[in-house]
Amino acid sequence: MSNDLRSFHQHLISSRKVLAILGAGLSASSGLSTFRGAGGLWKKYDAVDLATPEAFELDPSLVWQFYSARRKAALAAVPHRGHKALAKFSERWGNRFLTLTQNVDGLSERACHPRDGIVHLHGDLFTLKCTNFNCRYKESGNFREPLTPALANASMDDNVGVERIPESQLPHCPQCNTLLRPGVVWFGESLPYDAIFRADEYISAGDVDLVLVVGTSATVWPAAGYIEEVAQRGGKVAVFNIDESTKWPDGWFFQGDSAEWLPKALEPVIGRV
Ligand SMILES: [Zn+2]
Known part of the structure:
Protein backbone atom coordinates (compact mmCIF):
# COMPACT_ATOMS: atom_id res chain seq x y z
CA MET A 1 0.00 0.00 0.00
CA LEU A 32 -11.21 9.50 24.44
CA SER A 33 -10.40 5.98 25.55
CA THR A 34 -12.03 2.94 24.04
CA PHE A 35 -14.48 0.74 25.90
CA ARG A 36 -11.68 -1.66 26.77
CA GLY A 37 -9.51 1.20 27.88
CA ALA A 38 -12.21 2.64 30.14
CA GLY A 39 -10.41 4.10 33.09
CA GLY A 40 -10.59 4.19 36.85
CA LEU A 41 -13.04 2.13 38.81
CA TRP A 42 -14.67 0.57 35.73
CA LYS A 43 -11.50 -1.38 34.98
CA LYS A 44 -12.42 -4.04 37.49
CA TYR A 45 -15.70 -4.81 35.73
CA ASP A 46 -16.05 -7.17 32.84
CA ALA A 47 -17.99 -6.16 29.71
CA VAL A 48 -20.72 -8.68 30.61
CA ASP A 49 -21.33 -6.78 33.89
CA LEU A 50 -21.85 -3.49 32.06
CA ALA A 51 -22.83 -3.90 28.44
CA THR A 52 -25.37 -6.67 28.02
CA PRO A 53 -29.18 -6.73 28.28
CA GLU A 54 -28.79 -9.20 31.17
CA ALA A 55 -26.51 -6.82 33.08
CA PHE A 56 -29.06 -4.03 32.70
CA GLU A 57 -31.88 -6.22 33.91
CA LEU A 58 -29.83 -7.37 36.89
CA ASP A 59 -28.41 -4.01 37.94
CA PRO A 60 -29.71 -0.97 36.02
CA SER A 61 -28.15 1.35 38.62
CA LEU A 62 -24.64 0.05 37.86
CA VAL A 63 -25.12 0.08 34.09
CA TRP A 64 -26.61 3.60 34.09
CA GLN A 65 -23.69 4.90 36.17
CA PHE A 66 -21.23 3.38 33.69
CA TYR A 67 -23.00 4.95 30.71
CA SER A 68 -23.40 8.28 32.50
CA ALA A 69 -19.64 8.27 33.11
CA ARG A 70 -19.03 7.55 29.42
CA ARG A 71 -21.47 10.30 28.36
CA LYS A 72 -19.61 12.73 30.60
CA ALA A 73 -16.20 11.70 29.23
CA ALA A 74 -17.48 12.00 25.65
CA LEU A 75 -18.93 15.46 26.33
CA ALA A 76 -15.63 16.56 27.86
CA ALA A 77 -13.76 15.51 24.70
CA VAL A 78 -13.56 17.91 21.77
CA GLY A 123 -25.97 3.08 18.30
CA ASP A 124 -24.80 6.04 20.39
CA LEU A 125 -24.52 7.29 23.97
CA PHE A 126 -26.88 10.21 23.40
CA THR A 127 -29.83 8.15 22.26
CA LEU A 128 -32.23 6.83 24.90
CA LYS A 129 -34.68 4.00 24.33
CA CYS A 130 -37.66 2.76 26.30
CA THR A 131 -37.30 -0.78 27.68
CA ASN A 132 -41.03 -1.43 27.46
CA PHE A 133 -41.41 -3.80 24.51
CA ASN A 134 -44.77 -2.27 23.59
CA CYS A 135 -43.54 1.32 23.67
CA ARG A 136 -41.46 2.63 20.75
CA TYR A 137 -40.18 5.75 22.52
CA LYS A 138 -36.71 6.73 21.34
CA GLU A 139 -34.94 10.02 21.82
CA SER A 140 -31.74 10.97 19.98
CA GLY A 141 -29.33 13.84 20.47
CA ASN A 142 -30.02 14.08 24.21
CA PHE A 143 -26.85 15.78 25.53
CA ARG A 144 -28.41 16.72 28.89
CA GLU A 145 -26.04 16.21 31.80
CA PRO A 146 -26.77 14.68 34.27
CA LEU A 147 -29.76 12.76 32.95
CA THR A 148 -31.21 12.60 36.47
CA PRO A 149 -29.91 14.28 39.66
CA ALA A 150 -28.99 10.86 41.09
CA LEU A 151 -26.55 10.25 38.20
CA ALA A 152 -24.64 13.49 38.78
CA ASN A 153 -21.69 11.78 40.49
CA ALA A 154 -21.10 9.03 37.92
CA SER A 155 -17.50 9.28 36.78
CA MET A 156 -14.52 7.57 35.15
CA ASP A 157 -12.51 8.74 38.15
CA ASP A 158 -10.87 6.17 40.39
CA ASN A 159 -11.78 8.04 43.56
CA VAL A 160 -15.51 8.02 42.92
CA GLY A 161 -17.37 4.93 44.02
CA VAL A 162 -20.39 3.23 42.51
CA GLU A 163 -23.60 4.14 44.32
CA ARG A 164 -26.79 2.15 44.83
CA ILE A 165 -29.32 4.31 43.04
CA PRO A 166 -32.99 3.33 43.45
CA GLU A 167 -34.62 2.48 40.14
CA SER A 168 -37.11 5.35 40.55
CA GLN A 169 -34.20 7.81 40.31
CA LEU A 170 -32.89 6.48 36.98
CA PRO A 171 -34.12 7.87 33.60
CA HIS A 172 -37.73 6.97 32.79
CA CYS A 173 -39.83 7.08 29.64
CA PRO A 174 -41.91 10.28 29.38
CA GLN A 175 -44.62 8.31 27.59
CA CYS A 176 -45.09 5.13 29.64
CA ASN A 177 -42.89 5.73 32.70
CA THR A 178 -40.87 2.53 32.17
CA LEU A 179 -37.08 2.55 32.63
CA LEU A 180 -35.11 4.03 29.72
CA ARG A 181 -31.86 2.43 28.54
CA PRO A 182 -28.84 3.76 26.64
CA GLY A 183 -29.33 3.52 22.87
CA VAL A 184 -26.11 1.60 22.28
CA VAL A 185 -25.78 -1.91 20.87
CA TRP A 186 -24.84 -4.28 23.68
CA PHE A 187 -22.89 -7.51 23.42
CA GLY A 188 -25.21 -10.23 22.23
CA GLU A 189 -27.58 -7.79 20.48
CA SER A 190 -27.97 -7.49 16.73
ZN1 LIG B 1 -42.04 3.99 27.04
Whole structure:
Protein backbone atom coordinates (compact mmCIF):
# COMPACT_ATOMS: atom_id res chain seq x y z
CA MET A 1 0.00 0.00 0.00
CA SER A 2 1.20 3.47 -0.78
CA ASN A 3 1.17 6.66 1.29
CA ASP A 4 1.34 8.93 -1.73
CA LEU A 5 -1.08 11.82 -1.21
CA ARG A 6 -0.98 12.93 -4.86
CA SER A 7 -2.26 9.67 -6.28
CA PHE A 8 -4.86 9.55 -3.48
CA HIS A 9 -6.07 13.07 -4.34
CA GLN A 10 -6.41 12.16 -8.01
CA HIS A 11 -8.50 9.13 -7.16
CA LEU A 12 -10.58 11.04 -4.61
CA ILE A 13 -11.67 13.81 -6.96
CA SER A 14 -12.53 11.36 -9.73
CA SER A 15 -14.54 9.05 -7.42
CA ARG A 16 -18.26 8.78 -8.09
CA LYS A 17 -19.18 7.71 -4.54
CA VAL A 18 -17.15 7.45 -1.33
CA LEU A 19 -17.75 5.38 1.81
CA ALA A 20 -16.10 5.95 5.21
CA ILE A 21 -15.87 3.46 8.07
CA LEU A 22 -14.92 5.01 11.41
CA GLY A 23 -13.61 3.29 14.53
CA ALA A 24 -12.26 4.03 17.99
CA GLY A 25 -8.87 5.26 16.74
CA LEU A 26 -10.56 8.41 15.42
CA SER A 27 -11.85 9.30 18.92
CA ALA A 28 -8.52 8.38 20.51
CA SER A 29 -7.07 11.51 18.87
CA SER A 30 -9.59 13.49 20.95
CA GLY A 31 -8.22 11.80 24.06
CA LEU A 32 -11.21 9.50 24.44
CA SER A 33 -10.40 5.98 25.55
CA THR A 34 -12.03 2.94 24.04
CA PHE A 35 -14.48 0.74 25.90
CA ARG A 36 -11.68 -1.66 26.77
CA GLY A 37 -9.51 1.20 27.88
CA ALA A 38 -12.21 2.64 30.14
CA GLY A 39 -10.41 4.10 33.09
CA GLY A 40 -10.59 4.19 36.85
CA LEU A 41 -13.04 2.13 38.81
CA TRP A 42 -14.67 0.57 35.73
CA LYS A 43 -11.50 -1.38 34.98
CA LYS A 44 -12.42 -4.04 37.49
CA TYR A 45 -15.70 -4.81 35.73
CA ASP A 46 -16.05 -7.17 32.84
CA ALA A 47 -17.99 -6.16 29.71
CA VAL A 48 -20.72 -8.68 30.61
CA ASP A 49 -21.33 -6.78 33.89
CA LEU A 50 -21.85 -3.49 32.06
CA ALA A 51 -22.83 -3.90 28.44
CA THR A 52 -25.37 -6.67 28.02
CA PRO A 53 -29.18 -6.73 28.28
CA GLU A 54 -28.79 -9.20 31.17
CA ALA A 55 -26.51 -6.82 33.08
CA PHE A 56 -29.06 -4.03 32.70
CA GLU A 57 -31.88 -6.22 33.91
CA LEU A 58 -29.83 -7.37 36.89
CA ASP A 59 -28.41 -4.01 37.94
CA PRO A 60 -29.71 -0.97 36.02
CA SER A 61 -28.15 1.35 38.62
CA LEU A 62 -24.64 0.05 37.86
CA VAL A 63 -25.12 0.08 34.09
CA TRP A 64 -26.61 3.60 34.09
CA GLN A 65 -23.69 4.90 36.17
CA PHE A 66 -21.23 3.38 33.69
CA TYR A 67 -23.00 4.95 30.71
CA SER A 68 -23.40 8.28 32.50
CA ALA A 69 -19.64 8.27 33.11
CA ARG A 70 -19.03 7.55 29.42
CA ARG A 71 -21.47 10.30 28.36
CA LYS A 72 -19.61 12.73 30.60
CA ALA A 73 -16.20 11.70 29.23
CA ALA A 74 -17.48 12.00 25.65
CA LEU A 75 -18.93 15.46 26.33
CA ALA A 76 -15.63 16.56 27.86
CA ALA A 77 -13.76 15.51 24.70
CA VAL A 78 -13.56 17.91 21.77
CA PRO A 79 -14.01 16.91 18.10
CA HIS A 80 -10.73 17.36 16.22
CA ARG A 81 -9.79 18.43 12.69
CA GLY A 82 -10.28 14.90 11.39
CA HIS A 83 -13.94 14.88 12.51
CA LYS A 84 -14.37 18.33 11.01
CA ALA A 85 -12.78 17.33 7.70
CA LEU A 86 -15.18 14.38 7.35
CA ALA A 87 -18.14 16.58 8.29
CA LYS A 88 -17.20 19.15 5.68
CA PHE A 89 -16.67 16.47 3.06
CA SER A 90 -20.16 15.14 3.81
CA GLU A 91 -21.59 18.65 3.46
CA ARG A 92 -19.93 19.06 0.05
CA TRP A 93 -20.66 15.62 -1.38
CA GLY A 94 -24.16 15.05 -0.02
CA ASN A 95 -25.58 11.69 -1.09
CA ARG A 96 -22.34 10.67 -2.81
CA PHE A 97 -20.73 10.12 0.60
CA LEU A 98 -21.88 7.84 3.42
CA THR A 99 -20.16 7.42 6.78
CA LEU A 100 -20.60 4.26 8.84
CA THR A 101 -19.37 4.77 12.37
CA GLN A 102 -18.67 2.22 15.08
CA ASN A 103 -18.21 5.07 17.56
CA VAL A 104 -20.90 5.92 20.11
CA ASP A 105 -19.37 9.16 21.42
CA GLY A 106 -21.27 11.77 19.38
CA LEU A 107 -18.05 13.56 18.33
CA SER A 108 -18.97 13.48 14.62
CA GLU A 109 -22.34 15.11 15.40
CA ARG A 110 -20.65 17.75 17.50
CA ALA A 111 -18.31 18.43 14.54
CA CYS A 112 -21.54 19.19 12.60
CA HIS A 113 -21.46 16.06 10.45
CA PRO A 114 -24.80 16.16 8.56
CA ARG A 115 -27.15 13.73 10.32
CA ASP A 116 -28.43 12.05 7.17
CA GLY A 117 -24.84 11.38 6.06
CA ILE A 118 -23.90 9.17 9.01
CA VAL A 119 -25.03 5.73 10.13
CA HIS A 120 -24.38 4.49 13.68
CA LEU A 121 -23.64 0.78 13.48
CA HIS A 122 -23.39 0.48 17.28
CA GLY A 123 -25.97 3.08 18.30
CA ASP A 124 -24.80 6.04 20.39
CA LEU A 125 -24.52 7.29 23.97
CA PHE A 126 -26.88 10.21 23.40
CA THR A 127 -29.83 8.15 22.26
CA LEU A 128 -32.23 6.83 24.90
CA LYS A 129 -34.68 4.00 24.33
CA CYS A 130 -37.66 2.76 26.30
CA THR A 131 -37.30 -0.78 27.68
CA ASN A 132 -41.03 -1.43 27.46
CA PHE A 133 -41.41 -3.80 24.51
CA ASN A 134 -44.77 -2.27 23.59
CA CYS A 135 -43.54 1.32 23.67
CA ARG A 136 -41.46 2.63 20.75
CA TYR A 137 -40.18 5.75 22.52
CA LYS A 138 -36.71 6.73 21.34
CA GLU A 139 -34.94 10.02 21.82
CA SER A 140 -31.74 10.97 19.98
CA GLY A 141 -29.33 13.84 20.47
CA ASN A 142 -30.02 14.08 24.21
CA PHE A 143 -26.85 15.78 25.53
CA ARG A 144 -28.41 16.72 28.89
CA GLU A 145 -26.04 16.21 31.80
CA PRO A 146 -26.77 14.68 34.27
CA LEU A 147 -29.76 12.76 32.95
CA THR A 148 -31.21 12.60 36.47
CA PRO A 149 -29.91 14.28 39.66
CA ALA A 150 -28.99 10.86 41.09
CA LEU A 151 -26.55 10.25 38.20
CA ALA A 152 -24.64 13.49 38.78
CA ASN A 153 -21.69 11.78 40.49
CA ALA A 154 -21.10 9.03 37.92
CA SER A 155 -17.50 9.28 36.78
CA MET A 156 -14.52 7.57 35.15
CA ASP A 157 -12.51 8.74 38.15
CA ASP A 158 -10.87 6.17 40.39
CA ASN A 159 -11.78 8.04 43.56
CA VAL A 160 -15.51 8.02 42.92
CA GLY A 161 -17.37 4.93 44.02
CA VAL A 162 -20.39 3.23 42.51
CA GLU A 163 -23.60 4.14 44.32
CA ARG A 164 -26.79 2.15 44.83
CA ILE A 165 -29.32 4.31 43.04
CA PRO A 166 -32.99 3.33 43.45
CA GLU A 167 -34.62 2.48 40.14
CA SER A 168 -37.11 5.35 40.55
CA GLN A 169 -34.20 7.81 40.31
CA LEU A 170 -32.89 6.48 36.98
CA PRO A 171 -34.12 7.87 33.60
CA HIS A 172 -37.73 6.97 32.79
CA CYS A 173 -39.83 7.08 29.64
CA PRO A 174 -41.91 10.28 29.38
CA GLN A 175 -44.62 8.31 27.59
CA CYS A 176 -45.09 5.13 29.64
CA ASN A 177 -42.89 5.73 32.70
CA THR A 178 -40.87 2.53 32.17
CA LEU A 179 -37.08 2.55 32.63
CA LEU A 180 -35.11 4.03 29.72
CA ARG A 181 -31.86 2.43 28.54
CA PRO A 182 -28.84 3.76 26.64
CA GLY A 183 -29.33 3.52 22.87
CA VAL A 184 -26.11 1.60 22.28
CA VAL A 185 -25.78 -1.91 20.87
CA TRP A 186 -24.84 -4.28 23.68
CA PHE A 187 -22.89 -7.51 23.42
CA GLY A 188 -25.21 -10.23 22.23
CA GLU A 189 -27.58 -7.79 20.48
CA SER A 190 -27.97 -7.49 16.73
CA LEU A 191 -26.99 -4.31 14.92
CA PRO A 192 -29.82 -1.86 14.16
CA TYR A 193 -31.76 -3.03 11.12
CA ASP A 194 -32.12 0.46 9.63
CA ALA A 195 -28.33 1.01 9.85
CA ILE A 196 -27.54 -2.25 8.06
CA PHE A 197 -30.23 -1.60 5.47
CA ARG A 198 -28.87 1.87 4.71
CA ALA A 199 -25.28 0.61 4.36
CA ASP A 200 -26.29 -2.33 2.14
CA GLU A 201 -28.40 -0.11 -0.06
CA TYR A 202 -25.61 2.44 -0.56
CA ILE A 203 -22.96 -0.15 -1.42
CA SER A 204 -25.05 -2.49 -3.54
CA ALA A 205 -26.24 0.41 -5.73
CA GLY A 206 -22.63 0.45 -7.02
CA ASP A 207 -20.26 3.27 -8.02
CA VAL A 208 -18.39 3.33 -4.68
CA ASP A 209 -14.88 4.01 -5.96
CA LEU A 210 -13.23 4.66 -2.60
CA VAL A 211 -13.48 3.52 1.03
CA LEU A 212 -11.85 5.51 3.82
CA VAL A 213 -11.11 3.19 6.74
CA VAL A 214 -10.36 5.41 9.74
CA GLY A 215 -9.11 4.36 13.16
CA THR A 216 -10.17 0.75 12.91
CA SER A 217 -8.60 -2.48 11.81
CA ALA A 218 -12.02 -3.29 10.30
CA THR A 219 -11.47 -6.99 10.69
CA VAL A 220 -14.91 -7.63 12.17
CA TRP A 221 -18.31 -7.95 10.54
CA PRO A 222 -19.95 -6.01 9.03
CA ALA A 223 -17.15 -3.49 8.34
CA ALA A 224 -14.81 -6.11 6.89
CA GLY A 225 -17.57 -7.33 4.57
CA TYR A 226 -18.33 -3.83 3.28
CA ILE A 227 -14.68 -3.16 2.42
CA GLU A 228 -14.41 -6.53 0.72
CA GLU A 229 -17.53 -5.85 -1.34
CA VAL A 230 -16.35 -2.43 -2.50
CA ALA A 231 -12.90 -3.82 -3.34
CA GLN A 232 -14.45 -6.66 -5.34
CA ARG A 233 -16.41 -4.15 -7.37
CA GLY A 234 -13.17 -2.33 -8.23
CA GLY A 235 -13.18 0.36 -5.52
CA LYS A 236 -9.97 1.32 -3.71
CA VAL A 237 -9.23 1.35 0.01
CA ALA A 238 -7.45 4.08 1.99
CA VAL A 239 -6.57 3.25 5.59
CA PHE A 240 -5.91 5.96 8.21
CA ASN A 241 -4.66 4.36 11.40
CA ILE A 242 -1.98 4.54 14.09
CA ASP A 243 -1.35 0.83 13.92
CA GLU A 244 -0.42 -1.30 10.99
CA SER A 245 -3.66 -2.92 9.92
CA THR A 246 -5.11 -5.12 7.22
CA LYS A 247 -3.24 -4.75 3.95
CA TRP A 248 -5.26 -4.04 0.82
CA PRO A 249 -3.22 -4.62 -2.30
CA ASP A 250 -4.72 -1.73 -4.22
CA GLY A 251 -4.84 1.31 -2.00
CA TRP A 252 -3.23 3.67 0.48
CA PHE A 253 -2.10 3.48 4.07
CA PHE A 254 -1.63 6.74 5.95
CA GLN A 255 -0.08 5.74 9.24
CA GLY A 256 -0.37 8.10 12.19
CA ASP A 257 -2.83 10.56 13.70
CA SER A 258 -6.04 10.80 11.67
CA ALA A 259 -6.55 14.34 13.05
CA GLU A 260 -3.48 15.28 10.99
CA TRP A 261 -3.96 13.08 7.94
CA LEU A 262 -7.66 13.54 7.14
CA PRO A 263 -7.61 17.33 6.58
CA LYS A 264 -4.65 16.89 4.20
CA ALA A 265 -6.21 13.95 2.42
CA LEU A 266 -9.57 15.68 1.84
CA GLU A 267 -8.18 19.15 1.11
CA PRO A 268 -8.82 19.11 -2.67
CA VAL A 269 -12.56 18.88 -1.92
CA ILE A 270 -12.96 20.78 1.34
CA GLY A 271 -10.13 23.32 1.27
CA ARG A 272 -8.31 24.06 4.52
CA VAL A 273 -10.01 23.19 7.82
ZN1 LIG B 1 -42.04 3.99 27.04
